[in-house]
Amino acid sequence: xxxxxxxxxxxxxxxxxxxxxxxxxxxxxxxxxxxxxxxxxxxxxxxxxxxxxxxxxxxxxxxxxxxxxxxxxxxxxxxxxxxxxxxxxxxxxxxxxxxxxxxxxxxxxxxxxxxxxxxxxxxxxxxxxxxxxxxxxxxxxxxxxxxxxxxxxxxxxxxxxxxxxx
Numbered sequence: 001x002x003x004x005x006x007x008x009x010x011x012x013x014x015x016x017x018x019x020x021x022x023x024x025x026x027x028x029x030x031x032x033x034x035x036x037x038x039x040x041x042x043x044x045x046x047x048x049x050x051x052x053x054x055x056x057x058x059x060x061x062x063x064x065x066x067x068x069x070x071x072x073x074x075x076x077x078x079x080x081x082x083x084x085x086x087x088x089x090x091x092x093x094x095x096x097x098x099x100x101x102x103x104x105x106x107x108x109x110x111x112x113x114x115x116x117x118x119x120x121x122x123x124x125x126x127x128x129x130x131x132x133x134x135x136x137x138x139x140x141x142x143x144x145x146x147x148x149x150x151x152x153x154x155x156x157x158x159x160x161x162x163x164x165x166x
Contacts, residue, residue, distance in 0.1 A: 031122070031134045036141035036148070042125040043097035043110040045149030046071050052162035055080045064090070067162040081158045090117050092155050094148075098126075112148055114139060114155075123148070 053070040055078070060066055063085030071077040075097050082091040092114040098107035109132075111124040121142045126132035143152045 031136055033136050036121070036123065036135075036137045036145055039123045039125075039135050039137070039148075041096070041110040041112070041123075041148065042108050042127055043075050043077075045094070045096060045154075046073055046075055046077050048073060050161070053078065067158055069158045069161060079154055079158050081155050089155060089159070091115055092151055094151065094154065112142070112151065114142065114151055 048071045050069040050071045053068045055066045055068040060082055061084075064083060066080055066082045068078055068080040071079075076099050077094070077096045078099055079092070079094045081089050082093075084090050092112075094112040095109065096111075097109040099109075100107075108128060109124075109126045111122075111126075111132075113122040113124075115121065116139065119139045121137050121139050122134055123137060123142070124132045124134045142148055144150055
């Protein structure tokens with residue numbers, strides 16, 4: 001039953017990784033299935049000083065909330081963790097590089113999305129004005145991946161730094 005997952009995925013990630021060309025896209029960005037080892041982030045993680053931010057555009061369900069750490073860079077980065085009403089993480093999104101609206105800039109962007117309840121991750125690179133490449137991988141391949149900036153450790157950092165700050 002991939003169609004509902006792809007529809008949900010398109011709604012969640014295409015806003016962050018859509019085509020930046022002034023011409024409208026011909027359709028959704030193709031999603032490939034594979035291994036995290038085949039993905040190299042176009043924009044590396046930064047460990048610059050960070051501050052908690054209110055993630056205004058994080059899609060959340062009633063009773064849930066989202067916390068975010070913003071790294072001013074360079075490169076700029078925002079890591080958002082969505083929590084269910086019980087306070088458990090359900091989603092992790094790490095956007096690096098161009099954090100402006102996708103159609104307003106031609107800078108590079110890497111997005112790492114972990115869908116914890118569903119058991120998969122989506123890794124995406126967008127180089128300049130080109131269409132992004134998107135790869136769906138098993139969640140267990142990315143949780144502690146050093147090449148992706150160790151999402152589990154980063155998620156804990158967001159929770160520790162921002163749980164009471166926002």
